Amino acid sequence: MSKLISAVGLTLDTAYQKISDDEWRQLIDMAIGRGALKKRDDLLAGKAINQSENRAALHPALRNLSNRAMTIDGIDVMPLVKNVWQRMSGFCNQLMGITDIICLGIGGSDWGPRLVCDALYHINPKENNAIRLHFVANIDSAELATALSRAQPHSTRVLITSKTFTTLETLRNAQTVINWLKQHNATPSQIKKSLIGITANPEAAEAFGIAPDNIYPFWDWVGGRFSVWSAVGFPIAIKFGFDTYMDFLAGAHAMDEHFITAPATENMPLTLALTLIHNQKKHGITAKALIPYAHALRLLPEWLQQLEMESHGKTVTMSGETCDPTSPVVFGSAGSNSQHSYFQMLHQGSQIIPVDFIAVQEPMSQLPEAKEHHEALIANCLAQAQALANGSNETNAYNSCPGNRPSNLLWVKKLDAYHLGALLALYEHRALCLGAIWNLNSFDQPGVELGKKLAKPIQQALHGDNSALNGIDEITAARIKWLNS
Incomplete structure (x- = not known):
């Protein structure tokens, strides 16, 4: 199998994985045997692959720029999707007088649009209009206070995003x-005009006080961490223009087409997934690093943390059996900053941690010295991958690096909305393949719900309701009493 796969302006180089042709064949046979390609086909057919919630996971329909129908239970969802596109486009043509957009959401309602808007701003801030975006996710009032201190209340719109x-x-x-x-x-009418709801539950948004004309729907077949392609991505369109938003969708759609049509041996999402499976089997890895050598992609590791660990941080399969090792811990930050942080552990630590290096072929600023900066950046990226793979054998063992530390190199031809869309879709499809191989539901998160449930009586007790202490364990109750004293 080729160690280079190119598609949609991305090139995946797996040479430093040091996987033999025979090992590749075994990995691909295993993936097919465990239903990775069938899961892909079922996803695109609108089947209820989110089994625990009996829902489809048809997020590729949100970026389907072909004329093909995409159906759930025999009903084409594309008219619904296109209607939302039309409404979003119309809103983007009526931004006169708006200075600030406060974007409220958390988890999948925040990470995707926050990442994309941050990336596009750092790629070319000259293209941005005057509207300021303020992303607020944390319940900690400090984040919201910062946003409110910078916004102008009489020319602000508030996007409230919650599935x-x-x-x-x-x-x-x-x-x-x-x-x-x-x-x-x-005034009440001004407030009503200012609030915009993005949700799969329009009735609840209207009950909250949002005007029906200001509600932009997505649907229960859209998983939260796969929702940036829906109206959840509205901040992208508002800040950078609807055409840029559609370029973002177009890149993801092009990666969908590759995933659908490429044979298993040349399928980039499947190949990327199989390098992780190989490293689990060969090295027993429990962590994985994602290092983008691009400041604009500094939030990509955090986005991938949710995509990977919320989807696959599980120990029981869909058939109720104990899992093989599933999601590793995912971490990372922008190179070359990260080299001065945890790379010491990557090179000489006791555990092997594979790396996905992401590098962009073209410089990412207009500075006169951009070419020289970019050459230094890429040199560091390539050198780190080489050092991890080959190590060094010094006379003083203390200075030696063991090597044999695997990595992928993912080249992005140009960092713009199109290629950013392709990159995110690549990792989404990688997640689908991993879920199939591990026999997990990649689209639910039951473990998240327990803490939410327990927080409600604790909050009541913190507010002074001592009766809420009943049922709270002794340690937590003591902590509450200490806080309230």
């Missing part, structure tokens, strides 16, 4: 923003 429109952090932040608008003498 269920019951998310505690998002609705608490939304109510505080409404209070802020009231404190600045906004």
